Amino acid sequence: MSKDIRIKKGLDLKLKGEAANKIAETTRSKVYAVKPSDFHGVTPKMVVKEGDNVKAGEVIFYSKADEKVKFVAPVSGTIQEIKRGEKRVILEILIAADSQDVFVEHSKKNPNDLSTEEVKAHLLASGCWPFITQRPYDVIANSADSPKSIFVSGINSAPLEADLEITLSGKKDFLKAGFEVLAKLTSGKVHVTAKKNAAYLPDSNSFVFHKGSGLHPVGLVSTQIAKIDPINKGEKVWVVQMEDVAIIGELFLTGKFNPTRILALAGTGFQDPSYVKAIIGAQVADVVAGNLKEGNYRIINGDVLTGEQKTRNGFLGFYHNMFTAIPEGDDYDFFGWNIPRPNKFSVYRANMFSFLTPNKKYDLNTNTNGEHRAFVLTGDYEKVFPLDIYPIQLLKSILVKDIDQMEALGIYEVAPEDFALTEYICVSKQDHQRIVRHGLDVMIKEVG
Amino acid sequence: MGLKQNLHNLKEKYRGTKFEQGFNALHTFLYLPNTTTHGGTHVKDATDLKRVMNTVIMAMIPVLIFGMFNAGYQHYLQINGTAEFLTMDNFIIGLKKVVPMLLVSYGVGLGIEFIFATVKKHEVEEGYLVTGMLVPLIMPVDLPLWMLAVAVAFGVVIGKELFGGTGMNILNPALTIRAFLFFNWAAWMSGDKVWVHGAVDGVKKISGTDAISGETVLGALAANKPLPENWDAMNSFLGFIPGSIGETSTLLILVGAAFLILTGIGSARIMLSAVIGAAVMGLIFNGIVDANVITESSKFYSLMNFPFWQHLLVGGIAFGIVFMATDPVSAAQTSTGKIIYGFLIGFFSILIRVFNPAYPEGVMMAILLLNVFAPTIDHYVVQANVKRRMKRLKVKTT
Numbered sequence: 001m002s003k004d005i006r007i008k009k010g011l012d013l014k015l016k017g018e019a020a021n022k023i024a025e026t027t028r029s030k031v032y033a034v035k036p037s038d039f040h041g042v043t044p045k046m047v048v049k050e051g052d053n054v055k056a057g058e059v060i061f062y063s064k065a066d067e068k069v070k071f072v073a074p075v076s077g078t079i080q081e082i083k084r085g086e087k088r089v090i091l092e093i094l095i096a097a098d099s100q101d102v103f104v105e106h107s108k109k110n111p112n113d114l115s116t117e118e119v120k121a122h123l124l125a126s127g128c129w130p131f132i133t134q135r136p137y138d139v140i141a142n143s144a145d146s147p148k149s150i151f152v153s154g155i156n157s158a159p160l161e162a163d164l165e166i167t168l169s170g171k172k173d174f175l176k177a178g179f180e181v182l183a184k185l186t187s188g189k190v191h192v193t194a195k196k197n198a199a200y201l202p203d204s205n206s207f208v209f210h211k212g213s214g215l216h217p218v219g220l221v222s223t224q225i226a227k228i229d230p231i232n233k234g235e236k237v238w239v240v241q242m243e244d245v246a247i248i249g250e251l252f253l254t255g256k257f258n259p260t261r262i263l264a265l266a267g268t269g270f271q272d273p274s275y276v277k278a279i280i281g282a283q284v285a286d287v288v289a290g291n292l293k294e295g296n297y298r299i300i301n302g303d304v305l306t307g308e309q310k311t312r313n314g315f316l317g318f319y320h321n322m323f324t325a326i327p328e329g330d331d332y333d334f335f336g337w338n339i340p341r342p343n344k345f346s347v348y349r350a351n352m353f354s355f356l357t358p359n360k361k362y363d364l365n366t367n368t369n370g371e372h373r374a375f376v377l378t379g380d381y382e383k384v385f386p387l388d389i390y391p392i393q394l395l396k397s398i399l400v401k402d403i404d405q406m407e408a409l410g411i412y413e414v415a416p417e418d419f420a421l422t423e424y425i426c427v428s429k430q431d432h433q434r435i436v437r438h439g440l441d442v443m444i445k446e447v448g
Numbered sequence: 449m450g451l452k453q454n455l456h457n458l459k460e461k462y463r464g465t466k467f468e469q470g471f472n473a474l475h476t477f478l479y480l481p482n483t484t485t486h487g488g489t490h491v492k493d494a495t496d497l498k499r500v501m502n503t504v505i506m507a508m509i510p511v512l513i514f515g516m517f518n519a520g521y522q523h524y525l526q527i528n529g530t531a532e533f534l535t536m537d538n539f540i541i542g543l544k545k546v547v548p549m550l551l552v553s554y555g556v557g558l559g560i561e562f563i564f565a566t567v568k569k570h571e572v573e574e575g576y577l578v579t580g581m582l583v584p585l586i587m588p589v590d591l592p593l594w595m596l597a598v599a600v601a602f603g604v605v606i607g608k609e610l611f612g613g614t615g616m617n618i619l620n621p622a623l624t625i626r627a628f629l630f631f632n633w634a635a636w637m638s639g640d641k642v643w644v645h646g647a648v649d650g651v652k653k654i655s656g657t658d659a660i661s662g663e664t665v666l667g668a669l670a671a672n673k674p675l676p677e678n679w680d681a682m683n684s685f686l687g688f689i690p691g692s693i694g695e696t697s698t699l700l701i702l703v704g705a706a707f708l709i710l711t712g713i714g715s716a717r718i719m720l721s722a723v724i725g726a727a728v729m730g731l732i733f734n735g736i737v738d739a740n741v742i743t744e745s746s747k748f749y750s751l752m753n754f755p756f757w758q759h760l761l762v763g764g765i766a767f768g769i770v771f772m773a774t775d776p777v778s779a780a781q782t783s784t785g786k787i788i789y790g791f792l793i794g795f796f797s798i799l800i801r802v803f804n805p806a807y808p809e810g811v812m813m814a815i816l817l818l819n820v821f822a823p824t825i826d827h828y829v830v831q832a833n834v835k836r837r838m839k840r841l842k843v844k845t846t
Contacts, residue, residue, distance in 0.1 A: 370496020
């Protein structure tokens with residue numbers, strides 16, 4: 001039942017600073033951090049306290065809503081500080097790292113010999129469960145559910161995003177084991193959408209392969225779900241990132257939770273855009289060390305559409321596979337609202353001529369290129385939005401908190417990232433992703 | 449960059465004061481602001497609402513300039529019986545009539561926008577930049593400026609700000625302004641005296657000539673009078689006829705339409721389906737005449753008998769379809785909805801044009817009517833999407 005997915009409604013934002021195919025080692029950070037804010041909606045209950053020694057893979061907190069969901073230390077060391085913010089909300093747990101990691105040793109397991117419950121228990125106990133997220137709502141999956149299918153995207157289509165052929169080279173065995181694990185979790189199928197010639201993928205019966213091509217957001221899971229097996233009310237679909245399938249596979253094959261990622265460093269803010277190896281939670285300065293240009297650049301953990309802004313003192317997030325660095329745009333532009341600007345990109349042809357040079361690569365900055373306004377233009381979002389959903393109507397139903405309408409218009413099928421392109425092209429400069437996240441949170445609260 | 453820094457300092461100085469919104473409106477006109485993205489996408493498209501509105505204004509420049517020439521041309525044509533079109537005299541008459549209207553339109557409209565923005569503490573939004581330009585273009589040339597000022601104030605306050613400002617209004621503000629004028633001072637907005645400069649008090653001004661008659665083609669047809677001698681379809685297409693300032697030249701309106709479609713700002717769907725809708729209604733009327741359902745004694749005979757394609761060349765229908773029906777805020781928002789909306793605008797324009805006893809033009813009423821029904825049209829289009837989703841669920845559960 002393999003399907004070909006070809007996305008025509010979308011946009012490939014062409015940016016300068018693509019990462020070259022070479023991987024550098026990074027120096028080990030002195031301090032690593034686990035940030036509960038990486039896990040949307042999770043309220044942490046601490047297991048460790050300051051001064052405790054932890055091994056890599058040892059539980060440091062669990063989710064208040066579901067005690068079974070554990071979050072573990074990415075490295076071994078000493079809990080240096082539990083940073084709290086307003087109302088004692090835990091912001092980050094800092095771990096002073098040992099020079100060499102001591103791992104929690106789990107036994108090696110063959111997923112095919114285990115029951116679904118045993119697989120779940122192992123993922124939960126080892127700290128791998130948070131890699132599994134769910135639709136609807138784009139939050140960590142509920143371990144009590146049985147999803148109708150599991151989706152793994154094998155395409156990174158966002159601007160400058162890491163090439164999976166590089167980040168996953170040599171990990172076929174881990175991926176194969178990882179897919180065997182996922183296959184245990186659903187009574188339905190595991191769907192993988194990738195490019196036709198994806199060489200990093202193992203041969204396996206554990207998943208169904210779909211060929212994906214076309215414009216971004218072909219790599220976003222919601223797009224693939226909508227084309228292959230759309231979500232209906234009451235159904236659950238689980239989602240895992242391709243790199244995390246390998247981490248899960250490694251856990252089963254070696255008995256170790258090894259959250260090491262190969263990250264792309266891309267964008268014009270880097271002297272030498274390329275790849276580095278780093279552990280989740282590493283300090284940003286150590287990951288980008290030496291490569292980041294001096295000057296007024298923004299460091300983004302993730303891609304330019306959905307990533308998270310970080311400072312050098314920040315930490316590598318749990319789900320991100322890249323850093324982007326682009327120039328800040330905090331300057332005025334004389335008559336910048338009406339004069340054609342060849343160094344900027346627009347999908348509109350309103351006194352902008354970027355449509356004449358479709359293959360030109362741009363060095364875009366973070367200027368909003370205008371101020372926040374009410375929604376005015378219509379019919380444009382649909383050109384970059386491949387789902388069978390009316391984006392502006394859904395956004396407006398969220399803004400007025402009309403729960404029935406949100407449900408009817410398809411809120412169960414979307415994640416904030418699906419609205420990144422509509423947000424990018426919005427002439428009214430509305431925060432679509434924030435609106436959608438808010439809508440999903442309202443639904444979690446009201447519908448559950 | 450002294451100016452840039454000085455303005456930045458002023459912006460900081462006015463932040464939080466009652467001058468903030470007014471100052472920012474002027475500042476952002478000179479400089480694209482230095483705001484950066486936070487929380488969502490880190491880069492944003494180079495186009496903002498100002499650029500969009502600016503594009504629409506650019507599309508109207510040709511008809512504006514033509515309208516100025518035509519104002520003088522129609523004036524001298526009536527006095528002398530013949531006139532050249534592209535003369536400085538014509539242009540100066542147009543300039544003297546149109547620029548004050550532009551000033552009143554923008555002055556009053558933007559003034560109100562500034563007041564509302566200051567009171568409600570939001571930025572001055574760009575919507576009125578287009579409305580302010582549209583308003584003079586849909587007015588008779590001799591309209592007294594005080595009437596215009598009153599109407600603009602009404603249109604902006606009642607038609608737009610009460611609903612929440614740009615993006616929230618139900619009716620097209622420019623047409624709200626025109627409708628207000630039409631229902632209050634109908635004598636200044638219709639008839640055979642208002643379309644040519646100097647015609648209203650022509651008897652007094654121009655001795656030795658008969659009172660100037662500036663009758664429009666539609667006026668003549670509605671009265672079942674013979675068409676003006678110098679009228680032919682080509683004249684009408686090019687725009688050398690009396691009418692509202694910007695509406696006469698179908699050719700230049702088409703240029704504007706092409707510009708709007710090429711830039712992707714105006715909806716080609718609405719424009720095309722409106723033209724089709726108007727043609728269909730025109731054909732129906734032509735067919736009724738051909739089938740001898742009505743006779744020449746009918747008071748609707750001339751308008752019904754007018755060839756359907758010529759209906760598109762006279763009156764304000766072309767201007768309305770291109771520049772007002774496509775207003776994204778008051779139009780239907782879905783693709784399918786736009787086609788229905790456009791078709792009905794064209795259809796009703798001709799219907800109202802033929803049957804309206806008071807005034808032989810219908811595009812204004814048709815657009816305002818469909819503005820009101822646009823959300824309904826969208827509702828049914830969106831329901832189809834909702835039903836598709838429900839059906840998928842039902843198939844699953846059975």
